[in-house]
Structure formats: structure tokens, C-alpha cells
Amino acid sequence: MSQTQTPTASANNKSNDTETAILRVVPLGGLGEIGKNMMILEYDEDIIIIDVGLMFPTADMHGVDVVIPDIEYLLDKLDRVRGIFLSHGHEDHIGGLPYMVEEGLKAPVYATALTRGLLEGKLRENRLLGDVDLHTIHFDSVIEAGHFTVEFFHTCHSFPDSVGLAIQTPLGRIIHTSDYKFDPSPADGKLTEMDKLRRWGDEGVLLLMADSTNAESRGRTPSEVMIEENLTKIFADAPGRVLLSTFASNVSRVQQVINAARKNGRRVGVTGRSMINNVKIAGTLGYLDVTQAELLSTKEIENLPGEEVVVVSTGSQGEPTSAMVRMSMGEHRQIKLRPGDTVVISASPIPGNEELFNRTIDNLFRQGATVVYHALADIHVSGHGGRDEYTEMLEIVRPQFFIPAHGEYRHLVLHGQLAEAAGVPKDNIYVIEDGQIVEIGNYDTQNPNHIQARLGERISAPHVLVDGLGVGDVGSVVLRDRGHLAEDGFIVCIVAMDEFDNSIIYGPEIISRGFVYMRESEDLISRAEDVVRKAVR
């Protein structure tokens, strides 16, 4: 560790009357992967949790529905959790919480209104709503949680009223950005609160943890303002209906669509369960400038002149049961694509999802629609900042210690390199993955203002796989077997033998699935039966 004069000295002095303990940073998810974000801060007897997300399975996790963090580490400390802070309402930040509540996590939950609204829907579905102590926060809320005092700053992201956290601890201030970008002209007009970041930077920040998702993206993420302009033009040029799909949680994008429609004398209809649901919640909570009466019915979508119609739909990732995919296959019950329709996909494929995404585009073209998508027009931007924004964050906050968060390993390494270039001493940068604890404390009794960090224990933080209703009963052995079955299928051979003379009294019968087409392989099967007969003898 370098011997830099710590900028958090004043913060330390404030807490010199309490006995200094060690601050433990325990990443349970999101470090070394994109998804299931969950970060624990622990000081003395107090614990707070930042986000409890889920992750969608990778291609080799056959049959798995979602992946959640392992909270083994927390199970004997649940009564010490003083608060759960949710930065925003995306699945990778809130989707794991219902599972954790079932495991006994009962601390107060803090979130801005729309995040809370979506979480309530999830908890209600799981009949857990009564079990959770929910609190709505605002950008300027201050929450006391044991030794921790938590403040917030608004961040631009593809979810309204996203926040980052500034956490005052006895050892100094910790900033966790969660997902963010510095959009100078966001769709809802609410900027990332740079003034707060600057003030905290000037006061001194002990530790910065920051989003690394776009650590491979050069420059800055273009502004959302461009999207609405481009959509307005596309809607103006479209000869008939416009059918647009985007992420159901991207409420700002839906507002941009409504705005672009209004400018073109079009009205908007909604299809797809989660889109209908989110538009309703967002409308009720004042996040959408549209009345339910203004929205088109399914009947109007089919019967109004095409040039008056826009439809907002789920399915921007080619999800097999989504409304847009059903339309692309001609299988949507109410809405049939027809010549003159323009389909707009206002999203990019999530890495790993390109095949489904592209297949949907192909099928939309096969239906005869004009299809506009990210490769052809600028109708989507990332919700995360680019490398230059990461550098700007580092230069504003000027932390003593830095932990890159939210990213696969290469993203964390690249973000660490940016931090070093921005002046964070190399030894103060901790590129760590889930389960690797970092301990921050005053280990130097001679110099009580000298805060140091070190690697702590490496705890087990495996994926917990959710398959249907089963949480955690699918593990690596079952996955390995599923992988083998997918590759080769299976063969079971049944033989019943007489217990006295060992003669075959039934079989051999060969049962197989996924091996070869049995009806066309009778010869192969009968030869296999012969082999079994010989082996039995």
C-alpha cells in the first residue's frame, strides 16, 4: 500500500470517539459477471446491502431460469442488516430480493418510487409483500443505518430516478455509482448530480466502487436526445403503422416514443404483459406523461388508419414468448403484421443473445415489414457511460481506494487501468471478483489517521441456480449431466433375468431419446440388443 496522505482524515476524526473497527467490503455478485449485483458493507455490528439482483443463465446453464447470489455468508448475520438500498429497478439490481426474503432477509428496503413500484409487483406475485418493510427515498434523502449514513445522487441510466450511493462510514465516505452515464440531455431532463459528486470529491472519498459495464467502449455514450429526434423522423416517414419494441423497464424510451408519436399525429398502443404492466405502474406514479384514456385499444391498433398508429411492444431481445416475436411469426392473437408496417427495434442485443435477436429481425422481414434496427439507424444508446465518462468520474471523486464493480473480469481490469491512469495509486486499486473480501481499517497504531486496505478472506460465492420452483437444487453435477444429455442423448437398456438360472426372461429392451431417430435405426438397435445379450451371457 502506498503511504499517501489520506484525504479522508477529517472524516476519520469525526469518529475517533468510537472504537475503530474494520470496514469489510464483501462482493456477493456482479464482480466478474454482468448481473446479480449485490454488495455488502460491514462495520462493527452493522451491515448494509447495496442491490440484490439476479442474472440470466449463460448458454451452458441448461434449463436454468435465473441465477441469484449465494447469501450463505449473510445467513448467520441477518439480524445485523440495517438496510437494503436499491439503486434502480432493473432485474440485475432487484430481481434476487424476493428469493432472499424467503431465506429470511427482513431489513428495511430503500428505493425511489418506480423501483419500489416494480419491486412491489414482484413481491405481490410471490405473496411476500407483507413481509418487507419498504421505504421510498428521494435524491436528497439521508438514511441512518447503524454506523452508516447513506445519501444518494441521481444518475442518468435507462431507468428513471436511478441513484448512486454516498455512504458515510466511521473510516470515511464510500461512493457506489451503480449503473450510470453522464448524459448532458437525458430524456427526462434529470442530469446526473455532478455537483454532489464534486463536493464529496473535494471533501475526500475513501473508496469508490463504480460501474464497469462499458469499460470496452471508447469515448462517451451519445445522448438520449438524439434518439427522440431519430424516432420522430422514422415515424414521419413510415407510410403505415409503426410497431416498436424496447425494454419494458425503459420508461424514458417509452416516453420518447409517445412524444415522437404526438409530433406525428399518431397515438400509442401497448402490447406485451410486462410492457402493459410497467406503463400502468409508471403512469400511476407520474413517470409517464400519458393518460390511460390516450392509449390505443387493440381494436384501434388493427382498425385505425396505419398512419395514426404506434404500438409499443416487448420482445426487443427476441424473447421466444414475447409480443414482438409472436408478431414476427404471425402468431400474435390480436396484432397481425401487414404490408406497409414499419417495425422499429429500439435496443441492442445483449451479449450472448445475438442469435435470438437476429432470428426475430429475419422473421419480421419475412413478414414483409420494413424493419429498422440498431445496425441501420441510431435508435438506441447504452444506459451505461463509456470509458471517458469513467475517467471523468474518477477525476471528480479522486478516491483513495478503488474497486471496479459491475463487469466481467476484463471490464474490471480495464476499469482498473483507467483508475491508475487517472491517478489512483496502483496498490490502492482492487480488481476483485465475487467472494473476495477487502478490509479497510487503521492498522497502524502509531498513525491513527492512516487508513489502509488489504485483501481479506475469500469466501465461497457460487451461482445459485433457480430451475422452476427449485432454488439451488440444480448444481454443477446436474448441469454437467444435462450438457452430456444435450450432446448425445441417452440410452437405457433393461433386462430382466431369472434369479435361479440367470436366463433372460425379459428384454433386452433399449430405450433412447436424443441419440438417433429410433424408427430409422431398427437395425442399429437390434444389433445393440445382440451385444447386450452376449454381454449378459
Next chain:
Amino acid sequence: MSQTQTPTASANNKSNDTETAILRVVPLGGLGEIGKNMMILEYDEDIIIIDVGLMFPTADMHGVDVVIPDIEYLLDKLDRVRGIFLSHGHEDHIGGLPYMVEEGLKAPVYATALTRGLLEGKLRENRLLGDVDLHTIHFDSVIEAGHFTVEFFHTCHSFPDSVGLAIQTPLGRIIHTSDYKFDPSPADGKLTEMDKLRRWGDEGVLLLMADSTNAESRGRTPSEVMIEENLTKIFADAPGRVLLSTFASNVSRVQQVINAARKNGRRVGVTGRSMINNVKIAGTLGYLDVTQAELLSTKEIENLPGEEVVVVSTGSQGEPTSAMVRMSMGEHRQIKLRPGDTVVISASPIPGNEELFNRTIDNLFRQGATVVYHALADIHVSGHGGRDEYTEMLEIVRPQFFIPAHGEYRHLVLHGQLAEAAGVPKDNIYVIEDGQIVEIGNYDTQNPNHIQARLGERISAPHVLVDGLGVGDVGSVVLRDRGHLAEDGFIVCIVAMDEFDNSIIYGPEIISRGFVYMRESEDLISRAEDVVRKAVR
């Protein structure tokens, strides 16, 4: 069809002495997909074939090794095939040929030297080399094949001495570009032969079939010249060894690496079976400016000072058993990564392959290497031209009819739109997929110079799946079962009953794989056995 004055009138006149037949264009692969390119041209009793490729399976083709075209259509016409013309040596253009040879396809095969060299290797592995009549062609070769006269033009592509075809038929000239780009400064200095294209364009072209792979890529593909410059700089800056992976067939890229190494006083070693193999063949045939003696041995790779060493490796796509992946896991037998090593991935992930690609980058970083890849530096360009190059091709050739080739459906549609913008009449553009025959002929007895086209029969052109040694015995039923097994695993229940009193004399025994972890589910299993007992009673 529009009544344009056909520019191929002179060509038609030449053949007016023969009775005019219909020219059939039969796409068996590569239209509606990226891969397994295979195009049939048929006139009177003569057939020629352009490329016989294979395709790698999509994620839902569990256990499938490769996919090849179905040649059912050809099986009763094999004796009419006058020639098989291979545009270049990539798998998606030659990889299907050995399978077709086994099915009885025996016509003369024409290819430039390196393509022939790689094909010979494949045929030798399959003990088929003696069965194939191979001919080496040059850019200015002219091959007579029944009614067809085939000429060639060199194209820039990520394979040396790639060619497109210009085929004189009794109805006019057909140009098939195969894969191409217009690189003004290619690695080997050999330009796409635009002069030939211009001449043929001036003389009149009946039909253009052209590569659509990059129909989503705006502008032009940057020149290869930049790659060598950037590699030279990366090699100069690397403090120790450089380990670079690229496609084994990208011989020009290997030459660029050798050149960049020489400029930095480094020598090059080779690892990975197909890379070693291709470097040897390319060296022997004069495609690589390097002697075997110049290449580093494995021992030198490990023992020479790092700043003198470059290693060229397979594994640029994160292929699980490749040399680079083994290095990234610390499992390569000879070469161990060490601090100070710089790894360069000179390739982009093939769509659908991002997960394996990214995982390898992550593991290389975990080994402590500095990793340079496409997201961070301009060290790879596509082997295919961009949209502006497609437009230029269309403007030079000015075909009467146009069929977009080599692409998934959306690529074909987009390429068709470019053709329309470039002046090809909309009715003369055939956006078709595998199996859809197009017939070109003089159907108008009043006007013998008026050549028309129409959609012909739509034949079945399914994927033929190769699983291990089995060709075609894995079909949709088996794949569907494998998909179910991957999702859920299987349970088999065995009960033996007395044939007289129906009592259970053995079992119930439950066998399961990929369902739940059996050792931790004894209770579940014994309850399932109870259910079976009850059902039997």
C-alpha cells in the same frame, strides 16, 4: 418483369444456333444463412457447382458437429455435373465437399493453389484424395464445362488468391462474386480485379449473385494496411513475448505478423494443430514469405528473451480445445503464460460466439497477461466489404437480374434494397432462400432477345446435420429430444411384475440424470417410488 432492353443480347445471339433451354439457378446453401455456401447452375444437360461449404451449428443444434447442404436434388443428376468451382479455401466454401464425394459427387474440382492445398489435406484425412479430380486454376484461367465457360477474377478477402466467377452461358454472363472486398492496399498487394468487372459490366451481365454478409455494415471495410502498422506498434511496445491468435486460414494475417515481428527484431513460433498445418502448406506453396528454419521451436518460445518472441496461435474464437484457450487456462503443455506477456487477439467474435470469446479474454487477463483485442485496438478488419462496396459492385456490373447471396435473410433483403437504389429494377431482384429455384429463359417467342426470369420450383433444402460419424441421422425429432433433455434431464422408472399375480417383484427403481442431484434428493425419490407403487396397484 420489366421490359428493359437486355444488355446480354449479343451473348444470346452467339448461342442462337443451339436450341435455347432454361437456365436454372438452384441455391442449396448460403441463402438465408451464413455458411455452407453451395450454388448450382443448370442449363440443358449441364450442371456446374459453385462452392460446397459447411456451417457450424447454432446453439439449438445440440451435439451437432457441422451442418452441410442437402444434395438430394443432385443425386439423380450426378453424371451431369461438369465442374465444381471453389472460390476460396474457407470451411463455408469447401468444407462440405468430402461428404458430397462420399455420396458420389465426382466431377472435376477447380481451385487456386492454396484452396486446393487445404482441400487436399481434408480429402487425405478422409481417405478420399484419390477419388477427386483436382485442377489448379489461375486468375486468368478459362474452363469449359459443357454449355458453361467459366472465367475468374481475383478478389480481396481474408484468404489468399480468392476468386469470383464470371460464367458465360448461352443466355448471357453470370457473375458470382463469392466473398470479397475492395481493399485498396491488401496485405499481399493483390487488388480485386476491377478492370475485369468493368469490362464485363460494359459487355453486359445477365445475372449478378453477390456476397451479402456485411449488408448491415455502413461505409467501406478499412484497409488491411492499417493492421500491419498497428501490430508493428503493439509488438514494439510489448515488454516481453507477444502471443497472437487469428484464424488459421488467414494466411495474409500471419504474413503481417511475420512482417511486424521482423521490424521489431522478433522471430515467430507457431502453435495449434491447424495453424501449424496451414503455415506449412502455405509456406510450401509460396504463400508465406518465411522459411521453416526461421520459425521458432517450442523450446525457443519458452527460453529466448521475451522481446525476441512472437507466437502465432489458433483459438481466436475461444474454441475450447485450441492452443490459445489452453494457454488461457494454464493448460498448454509447452507454453505457459507469464507476467510481461502480451496477448493479441487479431479477430472479432463470429456472431453467436461472443460468450466463448469473452470468457477466453477474461481468463487471459486472470493469467496476468496484457490482452489486446478488437474492442481496444484496430487489429482486425472484416474479410467482407461494407455497404458502399456492395453499391460499387452493383454500379460496375449493372446486371439485368440480381440475387443477393451469402447472408441471413435480413442481409439478403438489405442487399436487395441496395441493388434497387443502384438501379436494378425491383422486379429483377430475387431475394430468395435455399431451395428456391430461379429460372431464366427466353419465354417470349415473338422476341427471342428478351430474356426473362421467374421463380421456379421450391425444392426441399434442409440442413443435413453431422454428429460424429453419422451424416443425417440426427434430425429434428432427435434435436427436439436433446433440447428437452438439456432443459429437464430424464427420469426412467423400472418395475418388474409377476406375470401371474401382477405383484411387484423388482423395483420400482428410479434412474435419473440431469434432473436433480440424486444424493441430496433421497426423500423426493422415495416419495416418487411410492407414487409408482400406488399407480401399479
